[in-house]
Amino acid sequence: MSDELTRAQAIMVSKEHPRYASLILRNKLVEGYQRGIASAHGLIAHGRGEAFDYLLGEQTSESACNATKVACAHLLTARCAVLSVNGNTATLVPDEIAELQEIIGIAVEINLFHPSAQRTKRIADHLRDHGVANVLTGFDFVKLAHIASDRANVDKKGIFKADVVFAPLEDGDRAQVLTELGKTVMTVDLNPLSRTAVTSTVTIVDEVTRALKNLVSLADHVGSDGQRKELNLLKASFDNQENLKASYAIMLKQLRDLSR
Amino acid sequence: MSDELTRAQAIMVSKEHPRYASLILRNKLVEGYQRGIASAHGLIAHGRGEAFDYLLGEQTSESACNATKVACAHLLTARCAVLSVNGNTATLVPDEIAELQEIIGIAVEINLFHPSAQRTKRIADHLRDHGVANVLTGFDFVKLAHIASDRANVDKKGIFKADVVFAPLEDGDRAQVLTELGKTVMTVDLNPLSRTAVTSTVTIVDEVTRALKNLVSLADHVGSDGQRKELNLLKASFDNQENLKASYAIMLKQLRDLSR
Numbered sequence: 120m121s122d123e124l125t126r127a128q129a130i131m132v133s134k135e136h137p138r139y140a141s142l143i144l145r146n147k148l149v150e151g152y153q154r155g156i157a158s159a160h161g162l163i164a165h166g167r168g169e170a171f172d173y174l175l176g177e178q179t180s181e182s183a184c185n186a187t188k189v190a191c192a193h194l195l196t197a198r199c200a201v202l203s204v205n206g207n208t209a210t211l212v213p214d215e216i217a218e219l220q221e222i223i224g225i226a227v228e229i230n231l232f233h234p235s236a237q238r239t240k241r242i243a244d245h246l247r248d249h250g251v252a253n254v255l256t257g258f259d260f261v262k263l264a265h266i267a268s269d270r271a272n273v274d275k276k277g278i279f280k281a282d283v284v285f286a287p288l289e290d291g292d293r294a295q296v297l298t299e300l301g302k303t304v305m306t307v308d309l310n311p312l313s314r315t316a317v318t319s320t321v322t323i324v325d326e327v328t329r330a331l332k333n334l335v336s337l338a339d340h341v342g343s344d345g346q347r348k349e350l351n352l353l354k355a356s357f358d359n360q361e362n363l364k365a366s367y368a369i370m371l372k373q374l375r376d377l378s379r
Numbered sequence: 380m381s382d383e384l385t386r387a388q389a390i391m392v393s394k395e396h397p398r399y400a401s402l403i404l405r406n407k408l409v410e411g412y413q414r415g416i417a418s419a420h421g422l423i424a425h426g427r428g429e430a431f432d433y434l435l436g437e438q439t440s441e442s443a444c445n446a447t448k449v450a451c452a453h454l455l456t457a458r459c460a461v462l463s464v465n466g467n468t469a470t471l472v473p474d475e476i477a478e479l480q481e482i483i484g485i486a487v488e489i490n491l492f493h494p495s496a497q498r499t500k501r502i503a504d505h506l507r508d509h510g511v512a513n514v515l516t517g518f519d520f521v522k523l524a525h526i527a528s529d530r531a532n533v534d535k536k537g538i539f540k541a542d543v544v545f546a547p548l549e550d551g552d553r554a555q556v557l558t559e560l561g562k563t564v565m566t567v568d569l570n571p572l573s574r575t576a577v578t579s580t581v582t583i584v585d586e587v588t589r590a591l592k593n594l595v596s597l598a599d600h601v602g603s604d605g606q607r608k609e610l611n612l613l614k615a616s617f618d619n620q621e622n623l624k625a626s627y628a629i630m631l632k633q634l635r636d637l638s639r
Contacts (some may be wrong), residue, residue: 145420145423148420148569149423152419153419153451159409159412159413159422160405160409162419162422162423162426163405163408163409163422163423163425163426164426165423165426166400166422166423166424166425166426166427166428166429166430167426167427167429167430168421168430169426169427169430170426170427170428170430170431170570171430172427173427202414248403260409310430310639311638312634312637316537363638364638367634367635367637370634371631371634371635371638374572374627374630374631375636377572377627378507378571378572378623378627378631
């Protein structure tokens with residue numbers, strides 16, 4: 120079916136389209152699917168995110184920016200921080216993952232909702248091609264209780280031993296279980312009402328490429344300009360539920376404005 | 380990648396899941412994609428719909444029900460009604476398309492945003508397998524002006540000569556152009572804020588399988604129980620913009636309730 124997809128991409132990338140940036144991302148994800156990195160369900164999940172991003176005005180909010188700062192503080196002060204990567208994240212932000220690893224030294228673990236050995240290998244190769252080192256693939260895993268999906272299998276050297284788990288585009292079940300295990304769970308989720316958003320310790324309600332770019336930029340500058348103290352203060356006073364409310368408010372306002 | 384998808388389906392179909400019905404639909408669409416009927420972009424579009432349906436409470440609203448009645452009245456009184464079918468519609472409601480054709484005698488035209496001869500043929504075969512007769516495939520087409528995509532190509536015996544075009548899951552560009560050509564354009568769109576929703580003559584803000592089942596049921600009973608007069612009255616007094624406002628209101632309320 121490559122004929123359809125090639126044609127689709129040729130049509131969609133028109134700079135005049137009111138939602139150009141969103142369409143570019145969409146094409147990137149379709150390409151990731153064609154390459155066997157993203158899953159079919161991942162495409163649908165991306166669509167859900169698009170709808171919520173539309174209601175957020177397709178831009179990073181102040182509350183998302185705050186959550187990103189707090190996430191950065193957690194990463195910088197973690198005993199062992201692990202970034203959990205799925206197909207969509209690997210497709211959309213491989214360079215940012217490599218940069219974050221270089222700056223913070225975060226471990227990277229591939230953990231898929233719809234796993235297969237082939238897809239895990241393709242994702243690992245893709246991440247390595249983009250400069251990510253030491254990709255954990257759950258070869259030596261522990262099975263967490265109370266998670267129905269294969270995301271229960273976590274790497275012994277990764278999520279299992281981490282105190283801070285950064286899992287963009289997470290699923291609700293696991294976010295809750297990891298939090299109950301006493302881990303600090305941080306996520307990127309465009310739906311502020313999702314179980315993932317509500318049960319995580321820190322939820323960045325933002326589109327994942329915007330969020331990761333901001334996080335890399337923050338991590339890159341924090342040492343040099345003394346922002347570290349400010350980030351730690353933010354971390355101490357951060358209330359995830361309160362912060363999520365700001366996203367609801369934006370969506371409500373946007374819906375009201377658009378419906379006029 | 381069939382190993383991943385088979386596994387995905389086995390995981391997802393758990394009756395305990397709070398969003399079981401939505402997951403069943405999602406699997407059906409992934410299967411449609413695997414069979415080359417739906418497109419990769421169609422999967423993403425479905426995900427967008429899911430998010431809006433979530434905000435609509437995943438049920439048919441009174442305003443959606445009204446729009447469906449008005450759509451039924453238009454179909455029953457049309458000189459030439461054509462149902463425009465894309466990959467997602469063909470995947471999700473082939474039986475309902477066949478039933479609607481049998482009851483109303485509506486023409487069925489395959490019209491794709493991301494067309495290919497192979498996919499059109501697969502969709503035509505799929506529709507015929509489900510009992511749809513005389514599938515128009517745009518073999519003898521006219522190109523409508525002011526539409527950037529290949530959806531501009533409409534069948535001479537179908538959309539081109541129709542006075543009433545029923546195009547579920549339509550794109551905004553074409554809805555507008557068809558309306559400007561003086562046609563009655565009816566759509567099913569879960570996003571009440573989309574260009575399609577706003578520019579169509581009748582917009583059913585509902586999930587496409589629920590909407591088509593309701594439409595078939597209405598069309599099937601309208602002759603026998605004298606509802607025809609009521610439908611025509613509804614048609615005469617229908618205001619699409621006013622009706623859309625009811626959907627915005629539901630979404631606003633749902634967001635407010637969920638965010639508490």
